[in-house]
Amino acid sequence: MFDARTNKSVLFVEHGHPVESVLLFPSGGLLVSTGGRYVKVWDMLKGGQLLVSLKNHHKTVTCLCLSSSGQRLLSGSLDRKVKVYSTTSYKVVHSFDYAASILSLALSHEDETIVVGMTNGILSVKHRKSEAKKDYLPRRRRPAYRTFIKGKNYMKQRDDILINRPGKKHLELYDRDLKNFRISKALDRVLEPDCTIKTPEITVSIIKELNRRGVLANALAGRDEKEISRVLNFLIRNLSQPRFAPVLINAAEIIIDIYLPVIGQSPVVDKKFLVLQGLVEKEIDYQRELLETLGMMDMLFATMTRKESTSVFKHTADGFLENKQIES
Numbered sequence: 001m002f003d004a005r006t007n008k009s010v011l012f013v014e015h016g017h018p019v020e021s022v023l024l025f026p027s028g029g030l031l032v033s034t035g036g037r038y039v040k041v042w043d044m045l046k047g048g049q050l051l052v053s054l055k056n057h058h059k060t061v062t063c064l065c066l067s068s069s070g071q072r073l074l075s076g077s078l079d080r081k082v083k084v085y086s087t088t089s090y091k092v093v094h095s096f097d098y099a100a101s102i103l104s105l106a107l108s109h110e111d112e113t114i115v116v117g118m119t120n121g122i123l124s125v126k127h128r129k130s131e132a133k134k135d136y137l138p139r140r141r142r143p144a145y146r147t148f149i150k151g152k153n154y155m156k157q158r159d160d161i162l163i164n165r166p167g168k169k170h171l172e173l174y175d176r177d178l179k180n181f182r183i184s185k186a187l188d189r190v191l192e193p194d195c196t197i198k199t200p201e202i203t204v205s206i207i208k209e210l211n212r213r214g215v216l217a218n219a220l221a222g223r224d225e226k227e228i229s230r231v232l233n234f235l236i237r238n239l240s241q242p243r244f245a246p247v248l249i250n251a252a253e254i255i256i257d258i259y260l261p262v263i264g265q266s267p268v269v270d271k272k273f274l275v276l277q278g279l280v281e282k283e284i285d286y287q288r289e290l291l292e293t294l295g296m297m298d299m300l301f302a303t304m305t306r307k308e309s310t311s312v313f314k315h316t317a318d319g320f321l322e323n324k325q326i327e328s
Helices: 173-179 183-190 193-197 198-213 214-222 225-238 245-261 267-327
Strands: 022-025 032-034 036-042 051-056 061-065 074-078 081-086 092-095 102-109 113-118 123-127
Touching: 022 061, 032 102, 036 061, 036 183, 036 214, 051 074, 061 081, 074 102, 081 102, 113 183, 183 193, 183 198, 183 214, 193 198, 193 225, 198 214, 214 245, 225 245, 225 267
Parallel strands: 061 102
Antiparallel strands: 022 032, 032 036, 036 051, 061 074, 074 081, 081 092, 102 113, 113 123
């Protein structure tokens, strides 16, 4: 800072970055400087002592502005944001987003208008909405008690048509969890004993939906011994059912991939993995036998079809020869 009369430096502060803008409070006691991502406030009465350093922008801060009351400090940056600070606590109380990087910033005299210049050549002018006066309407009189009980004892006549009001359908808890992206919580709800025993198709449908979203591995990861045992018990109980097999086999593969490094640390989990392995091997044997049976049936059907076509051809040929003999 220089003295205009003597043209000599009377105060020097080190901002630490190339300075983009400087703002002096009307009282002359505080100086604000911007450079880099920092907004720094200096106490002029204490010889330029640093009062506070603010780092709320992601890119270089380019401009500063002070409200007419002196209670709000505004800063614009190349990150396309204008931050509004309280000059008492120096905390961000509001923020504006713009379409391009900000180079300049100004407020009207009554703080009713904010003007921002941007790098794309656009000058943005925003006006503060005036608070509309509330029109207080006269308080409506509540209906009398007889209004609520009117028609309560009415008996339906023969020609009357009764219209029932449809009841509101509420989402299940696991559907709410899925709607709010609480995938692990949704899976935990459908793995409860009541759900897995009475309605296993709901558990399978949730597993299928998580797999469709691509988050089944995230929902299954990070579980302790009790939780992973519950999952393995459900797989062991329902893996052999044909309607559930495709979904549960895929889930079993994901579980093995996740917990393979920790196998051997829990005897309970290891035992369940062995049972699951036995079920998978047995299912593979069933599938192999089924494929062999299908192959034999295909051969039988092909042989029967060949014999039928040969007999039809022979019957046609014999009829043709008989007709030739009659004509001759």
